[in-house]
Amino acid sequence: MKKVLLTTLLFLVSFSLAQTVDEILDKVEANEEAKSAKIEMTQIVYTASGEERKSNLLSYSKDKGDKGLMEYLKPARIKGMKILMLNDGDDIWLYSPRTSRVRKIASHQKNQSVNGSDFSYDDMSAKDMRKDYNPQLLGEEELEGKKCFKLLMTAKDEDKTYSKSISWIDKSNYVLVKSEMYDEDKKLWKVLKMSDVSKVGNYWTPKSIEMKNVQKGSRTLMTMDKIEYDLPLKDNIFSERNLKR
Amino acid sequence: MKVILTPLMTVRYVLLQWTTRRDGCITMVFAIMIVLFSISLSDAQKLEIGGYGENETMFTFADTGYFSDVAKLRVEASAGTDFYSFESHVIFSTAYQPIDPILGMRKGSKMMSLFDGMFENMLAGVQNDTTLSAMMTDSSNAGAMDGFSELMFMLDDRTIRYLPYTSFYPKETIMLDRLLIKLFFKHADVYVGRQQIAWGTGYAFNPTDIWNQKNPLDVSAPKLGVNALRIEMPFGELSNINLIGVPGADLKHSSVGVRVKTNMLGYDASVSASRFMNADRVILGLPARNIFGVDMAGQIGEVGVWAEAVAINHKNDDMDNFEIDSTYFQVDAGLDYTFESGIYVMGEYYFNSLGHSNPDRYAPTDIFLQYMGDMAGLGENYLMLGVRDNFWDKVDATVFVLSNLSDYSAIIMPTAEYYFSDGVSLDFRVSIAAGDRKKTEFGSIYHSMMAKIVAYF
Numbered sequence: 211m212k213k214v215l216l217t218t219l220l221f222l223v224s225f226s227l228a229q230t231v232d233e234i235l236d237k238v239e240a241n242e243e244a245k246s247a248k249i250e251m252t253q254i255v256y257t258a259s260g261e262e263r264k265s266n267l268l269s270y271s272k273d274k275g276d277k278g279l280m281e282y283l284k285p286a287r288i289k290g291m292k293i294l295m296l297n298d299g300d301d302i303w304l305y306s307p308r309t310s311r312v313r314k315i316a317s318h319q320k321n322q323s324v325n326g327s328d329f330s331y332d333d334m335s336a337k338d339m340r341k342d343y344n345p346q347l348l349g350e351e352e353l354e355g356k357k358c359f360k361l362l363m364t365a366k367d368e369d370k371t372y373s374k375s376i377s378w379i380d381k382s383n384y385v386l387v388k389s390e391m392y393d394e395d396k397k398l399w400k401v402l403k404m405s406d407v408s409k410v411g412n413y414w415t416p417k418s419i420e421m422k423n424v425q426k427g428s429r430t431l432m433t434m435d436k437i438e439y440d441l442p443l444k445d446n447i448f449s450e451r452n453l454k455r
Numbered sequence: 456m457k458v459i460l461t462p463l464m465t466v467r468y469v470l471l472q473w474t475t476r477r478d479g480c481i482t483m484v485f486a487i488m489i490v491l492f493s494i495s496l497s498d499a500q501k502l503e504i505g506g507y508g509e510n511e512t513m514f515t516f517a518d519t520g521y522f523s524d525v526a527k528l529r530v531e532a533s534a535g536t537d538f539y540s541f542e543s544h545v546i547f548s549t550a551y552q553p554i555d556p557i558l559g560m561r562k563g564s565k566m567m568s569l570f571d572g573m574f575e576n577m578l579a580g581v582q583n584d585t586t587l588s589a590m591m592t593d594s595s596n597a598g599a600m601d602g603f604s605e606l607m608f609m610l611d612d613r614t615i616r617y618l619p620y621t622s623f624y625p626k627e628t629i630m631l632d633r634l635l636i637k638l639f640f641k642h643a644d645v646y647v648g649r650q651q652i653a654w655g656t657g658y659a660f661n662p663t664d665i666w667n668q669k670n671p672l673d674v675s676a677p678k679l680g681v682n683a684l685r686i687e688m689p690f691g692e693l694s695n696i697n698l699i700g701v702p703g704a705d706l707k708h709s710s711v712g713v714r715v716k717t718n719m720l721g722y723d724a725s726v727s728a729s730r731f732m733n734a735d736r737v738i739l740g741l742p743a744r745n746i747f748g749v750d751m752a753g754q755i756g757e758v759g760v761w762a763e764a765v766a767i768n769h770k771n772d773d774m775d776n777f778e779i780d781s782t783y784f785q786v787d788a789g790l791d792y793t794f795e796s797g798i799y800v801m802g803e804y805y806f807n808s809l810g811h812s813n814p815d816r817y818a819p820t821d822i823f824l825q826y827m828g829d830m831a832g833l834g835e836n837y838l839m840l841g842v843r844d845n846f847w848d849k850v851d852a853t854v855f856v857l858s859n860l861s862d863y864s865a866i867i868m869p870t871a872e873y874y875f876s877d878g879v880s881l882d883f884r885v886s887i888a889a890g891d892r893k894k895t896e897f898g899s900i901y902h903s904m905m906a907k908i909v910a911y912f
Contacts, residue, residue, distance in 0.1 A: 257848040261876075264877065286505050450695065
């Protein structure tokens with residue numbers, strides 16, 4: 211019996227080691243690919259000078275993240291500002307309620323901070339990482355008590371937001387635990403951490419996401435207050451028409 | 456004979472204006488409150504109220520420098536359901552600022568001489584009108600005027616300088632930026648009431664944005680909404696057809712427009728056609744405008760690009776003050792880029808075939824055309840350059856340079872915006888004018904500096 215168990219364990223271990231980087235990323239993406247999602251979140255920016263800035267957002271996504279819409283609910287200064295993301299975040303439109311203007315954002319702005327946070331427009335869009343980055347499995351490593359796959363993602367083109375990133379994926383649920391992102395000079399730029407993971411519906415979901423800008427000394431904490439997956443969302447939510455309503 | 460505006464007349468005028476505005480304000484505020492209150496009672500959706508308050512103080516480096524100060528409250532309210540919504544934006548303001556709206560122009564400058572010419576034309580028009588002329592004669596010793604600035608000099612210097620700062624002068628105003636009801640149908644959204652109609656893609660210049668006009672008597676005031684009926688029919692996620700009607704005194708003096716917008720090959724693009732006419736233009740003797748426009752926004756490589764172009768034909772029915780009957784063109788094109796360091800740079804060029812390449816040809820009538828939105832400046836070629844960066848988390852620093860390439864003048868505006876907190880910001884801006892005072896547009900303007908505090912709620 212012991213022999214059978216040992217054989218089985220060895221088989222499982224060798225199977226996990228044998229997983230290719232694509233298989234790992236497929237599982238990571240499968241966990242993130244709810245048909246639709248509605249999330250209410252709180253964002254707190256801790257600036258380098260020790261200030262705290264709090265925002266509340268409502269986000270919708272559909273078609274496995276291909277379409278996304280974010281609306282700022284607070285603070286008053288930017289209340290009603292909406293961001294529409296289509297084609298995996300390749301195309302982004304910004305709506306400003308004070309001017310009633312919808313404006314397409316050029317790609318150079320995607321690398322810029324969203325409302326003073328440490329997340330860029332590009333960070334906020336759910337996109338297929340393999341489209342822009344070449345993945346490589348570096349091995350396995352324990353991080354924060356979790357057994358993880360360690361992956362290297364290298365940018366296919368120089369114009370991508372990050373030149374490379376090193377990510378740790380929890381082997382038990384295929385949720386990203388940590389990612390280190392590097393700038394075009396290959397210097398560490400940002401560190402993303404996900405925690406407070408629990409299963410919401412069919413998906414393992416981190417309720418707390420922290421992005422730290424190492425170079426700037428600031429960090430942004432995003433907390434999921436309410437999450438709904440696979441709910442029926444109409445296509446017209448993700449349209450210019452809805453931005454102006 | 457000269458017009459003598461006595462202090463008593465001034466006070467009477469002031470009181471009349473104040474009383475009229477006050478009653479108007481009270482009526483309007485009541486009307487808005489009743490609508491908001493009734494909606495909040497009858498609707499499951501809660502009424503949302505927000506906005507901001509601000510105080511702006513400016514010092515103008517005139518021969519004898521002076522301050523102006525404007526306190527402003529903007530109240531934005533909205534309520535609605537999936538089938539309709541209501542939106543109202545009201546701006547209350549009180550201002551201590553010079554009585555002469557063109558004191559920001561240097562004495563003896565090119566722009567001052569154009570303003571003089573403009574008011575001479577207006578007064579000549581009054582004198583030629585027998586009814587108006589009689590009115591002037593009855594109420595004063597009206598007679599020939601030698602220009603607006605001369606009228607100002609005839610007033611007691613004390614009156615000019617200090618009246619606007621006294622409690623006798625009307626300084627409270629109410630502006631309705633938006634008051635509209637949106638009705639949502641399956642294939643169209645209908646917007647009825649006062650609204651912003653944001654056409655075009657330009658930042659500094661918007662030749663296709665014909666609907667929300669600047670106040671010709673207060674160029675620093677925000678572009679207010681326009682009373683209109685707008686029907687927006689979407690097709691696809693990013694395409695729509697807009698039909699707009701702006702009522703006037705009669706059909707002939709109403710405006711209509713249509714715009715088709717879509718997204719193709721990664722670019723937002725639109726074409727528009729409109730006929731623009733209103734009572735302001737009738738009073739000033741300006742012809743109707745038939746406008747055909749196109750605009751786009753997108754990117755080339757990593758660089759953001761945008762452009763607008765309009766062809767405008769003035770339709771000179773029985774207007775005789777302006778003899779512009781040929782088609783003219785305006786083109787605006789810009790690009791911007793953000794470096795990885797976060798520094799943002801932009802440039803925007805504006806071509807105006809109604810303007811003049813030679814500043815000697817600037818005419819008083821150009822002032823009307825500029826303030827009525829027919830063109831954005833007196834010159835033929837303009838260039839706006841800007842750079843913005845963020846310092847110490849809390850300060851956004853920007854420098855914008857707007858130059859008139861036709862007369863080699865410019866206005867340079869360094870600004871620092873300090874974020875005291877999420878809800879409070881402080882702005883400091885310096886405005887430096889460069890160019891020949893007697894010959895150029897921007898060289899005519901006094902240097903100034905401004906401090907503004909804004910609190911959002």
